[in-house]
Amino acid sequence: MHPMRKYKPVELLLKDVPTEFAEEQAVCPNCLDREAGVIGRLGLRLVFKCQRCRVRFHRPTQMAGIV
Numbered sequence: 001m002h003p004m005r006k007y008k009p010v011e012l013l014l015k016d017v018p019t020e021f022a023e024e025q026a027v028c029p030n031c032l033d034r035e036a037g038v039i040g041r042l043g044l045r046l047v048f049k050c051q052r053c054r055v056r057f058h059r060p061t062q063m064a065g066i067v
């Protein structure tokens with residue numbers, strides 16, 4: 001038996017989001033749902049997850065200087 005190769009889920013790489021950005025919502029590029037919420041950040045990008053189709057996507061922000 002070969003050990004299963006496990007990929008790190010993206011969630012583990014995500015950092016906490018500054019409160020100013022925690023309530024941000026974005027339009028899902030896949031299904032155009034407008035209520036995709038923030039699940040974390042990668043560097044200066046906010047990472048969103050669509051509740052409807054579960055697609056993850058990110059957006060650049062102006063958080064330089066905050067984090």
Ligand SMILES: [Zn+2]
Pocket residue numbers: 028029030031032033050051052053054055
């Ligand atoms: Zn979606």
